[in-house]
Amino acid sequence: MPRRSHVPGREPVQHDGRVDFEPYRGELTAFCYRMLGSVHEAEDLVQETLLRAWKARDRYDPARASVRTWLYRIATNVCLTALEGRGRRPLPSGLGAPSDSPEAPLTPALDVPWLEPFPDARFDVEARADLRLAWVAAVQVLPARQRAVLVLREVLAFSAAEVAAQLGTTVAAVNSALQRARAALADVRDAGAVVESDDPEVRAVVQRYVRAFEAADVPALVRLLADDAVLEMPPVPLWYRGSGDYGRFLERVFRMRGAGWGMREVTANGQPALAAYAPTPGGGYRRHSLQLFTVADGRITHNVVFADPRVLDAFELPGEIPAGGFRRER
Template identity: 80%
Template sequence: MRGRRPLPSGLGAPSDDPGASLAPALDVPWLEPFPDARFDLEARTDLRLAWVAAVQYLPARQRAVLVLREVLGFSAAEVAEQLGTTVAAVNSALQRVRAALAGAGDAHAVTEPDDPEVREVVQRYMHAFEAADVPALVRLLADDAVLEMPPVPLWYRGSGDYGRFMERVFGMRGTGWAMRALTANGQPALAAYAPQSGGGHRLHTLQVLTVIAGRVARNVVFADPRVFDAFGLSHETPADQFRGER
């Protein structure tokens, strides 16, 4: 597993069971999002494309080389040391990455988080999620939308299975969610706060969205407290915390 940072979609086939077990796989060093505040504008653009490529196209080793070399700016020798390989192997992997991305049209079709169309899609997704309105969420999804939830190895492909799983989530957690918009990996992201019985909300997940052609094509959902802390997110909040942040 050394050097690997997978997502669930890289480890097995999608599920079609909305009631499947949500047991986490804690022995896997899952791919995690980066707070955009750590990077300048140019680096965020590179990071956005690297993330999209990582979750959709590249094997684990090539994904690691792409992020370390092209986004974080490590030398080939430094990357080789971190991954336990050779400089020649790192350079070869980077060449394969560039060849793969040259034909990956969807990666370059992903628009910026502040693109007006993306902002509208994200706003509509937020409102639908807050209302626990599954049909409205499904209307915003691409037909082959992917939902994955590290450290849970379970994942879904297709708007139908996505919607059925969301029915399970809202059935368990209820309505009246609160959402906060932010960015991660140069992409739109949402902090989702679940309602608490005594009032207010508790942080439930950080969701990183990939929006292509006006639809949500992928949602990578993180529930690891370490991810929350990396983004400086409050774990609990009053009910009206995010009013006015739209």
Template identity: 80%
Template sequence: MDFEPYRGELVAYCYRLTGSYADAEDLVQETMLRAWRAREGYDRTRASVRTWLYRIATNVCLTALEGRARRPLPSGLGAPSHDPGAPLTPAFDIPWLEPFPDARFDVAARADLRLALVAAMQVLPARQRAVLVLREVLEFSTAEVAAQLGTTVPAVNSALQRARAALAGEGDVSEVTEPDDPEARAVIQRYVRAFEAADVPALVRLLTEDAVLEMPPVPLWYRGSRDYGLFMERVFAMRGTAWGARHLTANGQPAHLECLAAEWVGPAVLTRYARAAR
């Protein structure tokens, strides 16, 4: 029995539930191990291999999430900062929401991996999160989801309604731009050129007025092009202007990694531009 064809979509599923790419890989490995051990008892007449694997993955994820704090972005912790000179003190005790590196897996439903949606889902209890993803993203039937969660159809419908209501309170997370969209790519190219030139006015002109700048593990965040510009002036003053950029996509959106001299900046910057650069 070959489970490998399902690995990519299972990693994406576990990532949606946990908000951690590293955890998702580990949980899928545990899922595969449990499936292999239970393969002799698998009944093809009751569920497809895919449905069976999702049931195992769901149980693995829900067990892992018991007692864990949700994974936020800085904007999920409080109001934005208005002090571009505030100390940049990392908070390593917070389990930050991590970006999903698109290059690692060929995941078809990129829009449903977008960072704003995954961040919004973190406000949901784990079982509601699972119901929402299984029903509305993966399009399993209500009966299939009830079987995967070991519950009833009315309980699934109730959980889905509560999840929808909670997400509605998180604002509009539906907007998404495909990374290969010509207009989006042109904007990103102009943004990168402005960044490498340390041209803050050009950077500010490319952002919407409500752009969000986030930098996990630093818990500060900024809203609006004005505060973004003031913060970037500080960055270039502190770290110099010899920056480069590497193009990629994250969570199905255009993104890039920044480089100062020979030192590549890590996933925190990836998170920032998955939300801010558009």
């Protein structure tokens, strides 16, 4: 069951009169995820936040701030501490030029702390443009305090005075940091132009992709791509730009793994995604990867393929599916 997010303005109270912190877990996890780019770290930091809040519960003063504001102050400080001395979490496209060789070695870079997807089904948080993978990737470039100001002001709609109190700084400093953060993200593609995952046109594109992928029909897959579509595959630092190279890489995949894949539709970061299961010699399916799509103007413009088992575990996907397990879904 997903954890319910708190509705601002309604303070959950237990039968003994104490405030219940648990309903805030989902939205705090989304906040920490935006800050760190990792759902695993976000969950750990939210646990630390709630533990600190519980230990300090007798010192909480409702006359000074709502519980929600107080929790975000704790969570912000926890995140800033966690980010000290760290680099950003990138995607492969943020580290270098695209490859032009579909036969390039698929060697994972396990020393890179890659950006992770956000498993929507596990957390009851509002699907917003600021959970989009491209937006979270762009925010990772900002200094930690600018990142906090941007998320607290632009995403969570705290006032400049509230953010100043949360960060222990001045309103003028908050406004200056917000201005710099906005300027740094000015070139990020407008997330509002990206159609929602439950849009009928988007679903139709994804379902056509499913049928073509299961059939290993590369020409049909390429027809669903924008001309400049991007394919990247963390933890492999390799990525491709253009439907031609994308298609040639898929030909390699099917040559290596064969046809007869199974696909399950999920969502991640508020975007359409597919859990891909490769065929096994016994006729069943083994969990292979998560493909997270950006769809615009009826075409797939970006596909980030995550193959790290730890990332896939966060989506609570079965590792094996028996033969016939995808017949109902096709």
